[in-house]
Amino acid sequence: MIVRLRAAALAALLVSVPLGAAAAAAPSVTHADGVAIITQPDAVAPLVDVTLVVRAGLDRQSMAQNGIAALTAQSILRTPVDGMPAEDAIAAAGGKIRFAVDPTDVRFSIEALPSDAKTVLGIARKALASPSFTPESVSQARAALESRFAARQQVALQVGLEMLNFSSAPTANTGLPEYGIPASLAQLDPAHVAAFYAKYYRRGGAVVSAVGPSDAFGGDELTLLAQSLPAGTTAPVTVKVAKLEGTSRQLVAHRDVPSPWLIAQYPAPTIDSKDFGAMLVLAAFMQRTLADIANVPGVVNPTLASGAVGTLYQYDRMQPSLTLYVNGGVGDPNRAFSTALSVASILAQTRLKGSIDQFKAIAAGDFTDAASSVQARAWLAVVFEQNGASPDYIGRTLQAIHATTAADLQRVAQRYFGNPTIALVLPRARS
Numbered sequence: 564m565i566v567r568l569r570a571a572a573l574a575a576l577l578v579s580v581p582l583g584a585a586a587a588a589a590p591s592v593t594h595a596d597g598v599a600i601i602t603q604p605d606a607v608a609p610l611v612d613v614t615l616v617v618r619a620g621l622d623r624q625s626m627a628q629n630g631i632a633a634l635t636a637q638s639i640l641r642t643p644v645d646g647m648p649a650e651d652a653i654a655a656a657g658g659k660i661r662f663a664v665d666p667t668d669v670r671f672s673i674e675a676l677p678s679d680a681k682t683v684l685g686i687a688r689k690a691l692a693s694p695s696f697t698p699e700s701v702s703q704a705r706a707a708l709e710s711r712f713a714a715r716q717q718v719a720l721q722v723g724l725e726m727l728n729f730s731s732a733p734t735a736n737t738g739l740p741e742y743g744i745p746a747s748l749a750q751l752d753p754a755h756v757a758a759f760y761a762k763y764y765r766r767g768g769a770v771v772s773a774v775g776p777s778d779a780f781g782g783d784e785l786t787l788l789a790q791s792l793p794a795g796t797t798a799p800v801t802v803k804v805a806k807l808e809g810t811s812r813q814l815v816a817h818r819d820v821p822s823p824w825l826i827a828q829y830p831a832p833t834i835d836s837k838d839f840g841a842m843l844v845l846a847a848f849m850q851r852t853l854a855d856i857a858n859v860p861g862v863v864n865p866t867l868a869s870g871a872v873g874t875l876y877q878y879d880r881m882q883p884s885l886t887l888y889v890n891g892g893v894g895d896p897n898r899a900f901s902t903a904l905s906v907a908s909i910l911a912q913t914r915l916k917g918s919i920d921q922f923k924a925i926a927a928g929d930f931t932d933a934a935s936s937v938q939a940r941a942w943l944a945v946v947f948e949q950n951g952a953s954p955d956y957i958g959r960t961l962q963a964i965h966a967t968t969a970a971d972l973q974r975v976a977q978r979y980f981g982n983p984t985i986a987l988v989l990p991r992a993r994s
Contacts, residue, residue, distance in 0.1 A: 589955035590772075590944045597767040597796065598789040601944045601954055604777035605937075611680040611775030612937035613673045615691075615788055616945055619763040620668040621737045622799035627750075628759075629736075630708065630743015634751055635759045636662040636669050637704035642690040648700070649690035658683030666737035666881045667799070670945070672938050677779035684784055692791040694760060696753045705751070708742045715742075716818060720888055723826030723986035724875075726814045730984050731828065731882050735802040767796030770948065772941040814986045821990060822892030825900045827983040829907065831885040834878050835952045838978065840926075840963025841971040844919065846874040846885060847926040848972070849906065853889060856902045879946045885979070907980035915969045927964045931957065 590603040624631045640650040640660060653660045658675035660683075671691075675683040715721045725740055732738025771789050773780045832838035853872040871893040875886040889903050934943055934957065944954040953959060 589953065589958060592948055592954060595786070596789070596794065597769070598786075599770045599948060600785050600789070601770065601772040601941075601948060602777070602780075602785070603772075603774040603940060603944060605774055606776050608775045608937055609676075610937050611675055611677050611773070611779045612941045613680070613684060613780060613785065613788065614670055614770075614772045614938070614941040614945060615673070615687075616668045616670045616770040616772070617764055617792065618668060618768040618797055619759070620665045621739055621741075622667050622734060623763045623797065624736055624739070624759070625800050626736055626739075626802055627747075628755065629739050629747035631751055631755060631759050632669055633662075633664045633708055633742045634701065634704055634748060635756050635764075636664065636671070637707055638696055638701050638756050639690050639694045639760075641700040641703045642693070642695045643700075644686050644689045648703075649686055652686050653683050656682045656686060658686075660687060664741045665879075666732070670942070672941070674938060675779075677776045680775070680779040681784060684780070684788060688788055688791040691764075691788075696757045696760070698753055701751075701753045701756055705748050708748060709745050711742050712740070712744060715740075717820070719818060719820045719824040719890070719988040720826065722816055722818055723814075723824060723888070723988050724886065726816060726986045727826065727828040727884070727886065727984055728880070728882075730814065731830070731884060733882060734799075736800060737881060763797045764792050765795040765797050766790070766792045767794070770945050772945045772948075774937040774940045774944075812982060812984045814984070815989065816986070817989050817991045819991055820988060822890060823990065824888060824890055824986075824988040825903065826886060826888045826986040826988065827904060828884045828886045828986070829979050829981070829983050831876060831878065831883040831979055832975070833883050833950060834947060835950050838971075838975045839878070840960070840965075840967045841975040842876060842878075842885060842979070843926040843930060843960070843964055844922050844967050845910070845972055845975060846876045847922045847929060848910075848919075849874045849885075849887060851922070851925070852906050853887060853903055856889075856898065856906070879942075887983075904983065904985075907976065907983070910976040911973065911980050914973050919967070919969050919972065923964050923967060927961055930960050930964070 590601050593600050619635070620632055640662065641648045643649070644652045647655070650660050653673070656675070657679035658673065660674075661672045663670050671687070673683060673687050729738030766789055769789055769792065771785045773785055831842050850873050853874070856872075871890040873888060875888070877884050877886065887903055887907070889900060891900065934940055943956040947956045947959070948954045
């Protein structure tokens with residue numbers, strides 16, 4: 564409980580801030596030439612993060628080109644700038660650049676010390692504006708993605724989430740693995756990558772989100788980053804999901820993991836829903852309950868405990884979901900597996916008695932703790948802005964949690980906690 568008590572204390576401090584003060588500190592948004600630019604000036608932030616979001620995610624790739632979105636992004640990072648790959652040049656200048664592929668977007672997170680930010684952003688602009696899709700750079704990018712894919716296959720929770728996200732995706736391509744799979748990546752060559760970049764790396768619908776001292780990205784730095792892409796808009800590739808036959812909602816995979824995992828997923832509200840705050844509180848309640856069910860020993864450190872059982876509210880996805888997970892290697896797996904799924908249905912049937920303030924504090928603390936890094940702050944502002952909400956994610960979320968009542972919890976549990984889709988990740992049989 565060390566992590567959760569710290570988070571609760573942080574929440575208490577933030578809740579005590581007057582709403583007017585929170586509103587004054589809200590991120591600001593401007594729109595120009597089809598691009599939304601979000602700024603969160605923070606004079607005391609030790610780092611600057613500038614996140615560029617481009618409409619070139621999973622929904623822009625066909626099923627036959629699984630992994631092309633990630634391969635294009637990684638190839639941009641391998642583009643030579645000043646005699647070395649862009650990601651290496653950025654590292655040499657004191658920064659870091661990473662990317663993630665989402666169902667609708669690819670996002671580049673560029674991080675640096677304030678004194679190095681302009682130099683680092685300049686390198687990123689060069690790579691984005693004039694990428695080099697040579698056989699060498701694409702080959703290096705493919706190898707990097709294959710390595711990431713192999714690493715993910717060793718993480719049971721990640722394997723389960725990928726299966727569940729695919730089963731709930733509104734279109735088949737948006738549920739594909741973020742980095743593709745080796746078999747599909749092997750079919751993609753520099754011409755495919757160049758064509759994907761030319762078609763989908765456009766300025767329309769892009770977002771630039773920056774956090775840090777304003778003088779580090781002042782002037783035209785953010786506008787210039789957006790203008791590294793040509794003007795224009797793009798449309799997604801629609802790929803329908805074939806209707807599954809049968810009534811089973813259970814997915815099974817075998818991996819080289821030491822113990823079985825149960826991962827159950829329920830639909831969840833979007834951030835602009837009146838149910839958002841209540842679902843955050845329910846996630847906190849379920850987290851505590853699952854830990855009790857699994858008999859997580861008190862000597863287990865907080866990091867291991869939180870990785871063994873818990874909840875994950877993915878409100879930043881196209882189809883938001885609440886996922887419950889239990890590692891059968893901690894405590895009694897039979898008891899944990901059989902009881903975990905009943906907790907959600909019990910919540911829908913029974914009104915909570917007593918105060919829920921503790922779980923509200925935990926929910927607020929978890930959210931603010933997760934939003935403490937400059938990278939997370941930049942991304943959360945994008946998520947809220949893209950969903951049509953004010954990018955004042957801290958103020959809006961704390962207010963939603965604070966307004967949650969016990970009746971709200973039961974109503975939201977009744978609405979969303981029906982029959983979950985279940986993923987079981989089991990150890991491979993050993994000969």
